[in-house]
Amino acid sequence: MTKSKQKGGLGFQDFESFNDAFLAKLSWRLHHNPSGLLSRVLMGKYCGDTPFLQVEHRAAESHGWKGILIGRDLMLSNAGWAIGNGEYVNIWTNLGLATPPKYDLWVQHHSSTPNGQATIQQVLPHEEERILILKPSKTGAPDKLIWLGTCSGIYTTKTGYHKALELVETAATPAATAAIDWEKGIWNLQTASKIKLFLWKIFQRALPVGELLAVRNIGTTQNCTRCDTVESINHLFFHCEFARKVWRLALFSTCFDSRGLLDLATEWQHLCTLKCLPPVGVATGPLAPWILWSLWLARNNRIFNNKDATPEEVITKATAAAHEWLQEQKADDKPKTNPPRQSLPYPNSTILHSDAAWRGDLHLAGLGWTIDEEGQTSSFMSHCHYVNSPLVAEGLALCEALSCCIAKGLRRILCKSDSLRLIRALHDEAPVSEIYGIVADILNLSLAFDFVSFAWTQRSENKAADALARQAL
Template sequence: MKTRYFKDVSILDAKVRKQQSYGWASLLDGIALLKKGTRHLIGDGQNIRIGLDNIVDSHPPRPLNTEETYKEMTINNLFERKGSYYSWDDSKISQFVDQSDHGFIHRIYLAKSKKPDKIIWNYNTTGEYTVRSGYWLLTHDPSTNIPAINPPHGSIDLKTRIWNLPIMPKLKHFLWRALSQALATTERLTTRGMRIDPSCPRCHRENESINHALFTCPFATMVWRLSDSSLIHNQLMSNDFEENISNILNFVQDTTMSDFHKLLPVWLIWRIWKARNNVVFNKFRESPSKTVLSAKAETHDWLNATQSHKKTPSPTRQIAENNIEWRNPPATYVKCNFDAGFDVQKLEATGGWIIRNHYGTPISWGSMKLAHTSNPLEAETKALLAALQQTWIRGYTQVFMEGDCQTLINLINGTSFHSSLANHLEDISFWANKFASIQFGFIRRKGNKLAHVLAKYGCTYSTFYSGSGSLPIWLDRYFCNDPN
């Protein structure tokens, strides 16, 4: 296929061909969506064209604005070599890139290690395409006019409350379908063009609406009465389905009732529907008492399973509790705590760090202004990078790095991925490999107080602040009051 349709170009640049197959024509539709939602992550810059490939992290991503003459130019022509590293060359940016995009390009972080360029999906933090994110782009693309889609039937408030119920996921979905009028009762099927008898297949007294099948059919009424539920004692079932569901949801929130009695109505609805399907598909009529017994048994089973799970102590919580207090590193290690401060209005960040030995004595600390930062997570990432560099400069080879951003620690330890921080993570890996031994750990803010104070106040009057030996008076006050 490549030889025939896109021999000398990327598949994202493939075009309509003469005498193309139906399969290729359908692929082109999907490729158009992929091209619109992908963004190029700059590595060595040798394969990214300035005016043709999506670089700017906007919605949707787009190329840089440049003159027609320069559109094919690769972006590495905008780099300036500084020693073994690269940075943006302001003079070349002014020459080849439209002034409106200068801010965008300066906000793109260049990794020190020049790996090949990557193509990522811009609508997922992992950088990978998903059907859900692709559908979102199709329905939220500002460049296309898509007619408004009517939402499904049913109260949004009731549906939201359903998703928060402490019940099985399949029952939540069932109740959502019922509110959306998506249950296949005979009355609903006739609205879809099926020529069938709309009357109730069980009682034949009236049309089988969803409310009739679950609440007002003689069989359903008998089930509700036999259940001896307090819901029935308080009021009769309404002819309005949403009113009945609202009453059940209010009943579930009643704190004076036991969990069993609160949840039983949900399982009664489920078993009534199952009994109805037995009549329609298997010609088997279950007795109302059997339906009630089945509903009660399933409610008991669910509560037994979930309550026993709640009683089991959570290892995750135990680990989290251990991360509250600062702990000394082993004798041959130092521990560097880091944190970031982020100004939402100015999009500026500062990083703070403090290095302590195995006795807990501060031996070095500092703070610095960081470059333009888009969000708090990027600020934390840049603060870690600065702390790593300062620790390595001081000659330490065995280090514990500790911060209060769990998301960042997960990214560093490889348990998750964030495409927008890929270049930052490359540099963190580059510096981490310089140490003989290094570990990254999470600690709560309470145990990271000194690094937080340095990030917040360390660079009040300068762009860089550093110290060693005896703590200054303003910082010593926080150190003495620190229970850790």
């Protein structure tokens, strides 16, 4: 039995992928919680002196441990290393693990050591720039295994399941399958969730039409109730004369003829791109999924409720439902994300504003910060090479600003930044693996103060630090 190749599938083999994804979740917890009771028992019995990530199968091992290693291998298939102090990661033994497709190279960083850049040029000259872009922890945070399927670097069963399916697709032998782009053609469509699930059933041949029911020996007839032809998915939605009339009534801006359509899956992407004429009111989302849904409802009403509908009623209901759903989405377009709760300043605390400016073509960042102390404002700025993103630049600016405050002997600090992602990462609300080492350094530097707080501020209230950062850039 071969494994399903379609990402949206849910056959027996996909339940196996679900199982592997849950086993990977268990392996993730064992690795990140080595002091737990289960971890200590299993590591003591099966690992010995060998690290969990490197231990191999044994001739005598329990079925449970074998499953854990299967989950571990799935975890490692899409894992990388966030560099902290660089002591754990070895560029020769971890290079393959740390370089999955579409992700940056995570290797040990040597630039902070004497003649570090010369060492990089000697050992890995072709990776010099990508290595120097990495920003390791300066305060000794340990290297951390991260899951590359999420921005936070934390493994989730959902992303693990999708990765397991990708591995199944890679390992399976080529077979003739429908050309369905599940992300673009189904899950990311601008339509209701129930419609997406309905489409998934159509393309997985899980819709209980007459032909498929007959294969399972269910029901007494497999013919269409309108034209007495075998009721397949393609017949129900396109080849039946009733369905053709419905499609002809659809007010698409370009002509659409369903008579020559032999297979729904191969033409689905084209159907989703058909635009409606302006008076219809369905301009921002596809109408085709709603037509399929209305045809299915009309079919069921005819069979189970003895109620028939005209093609005009079917297309009207489809258009009205699509229009109503889109109108509700417009009403909900207002952002609902609230900034982190502001902390009340400690009495006599110093206000620290930090900001950064970044140039992607040069991988250069300008850092600026101001210190408001007893009515007097001091301005500072710096710059940093090999910076890979604006978020990294914001983190470096705050890190440099805290170091400056420590050097000045300040003890009570209220830090303000206009980077919402950075503040949330510091509050551990939304970790970001990209700035793991920088966040660790900021939190370690904050231990030097009697009081420290991190708060988000609007960009309009951070103009002075922003001007300094631009000047430094």
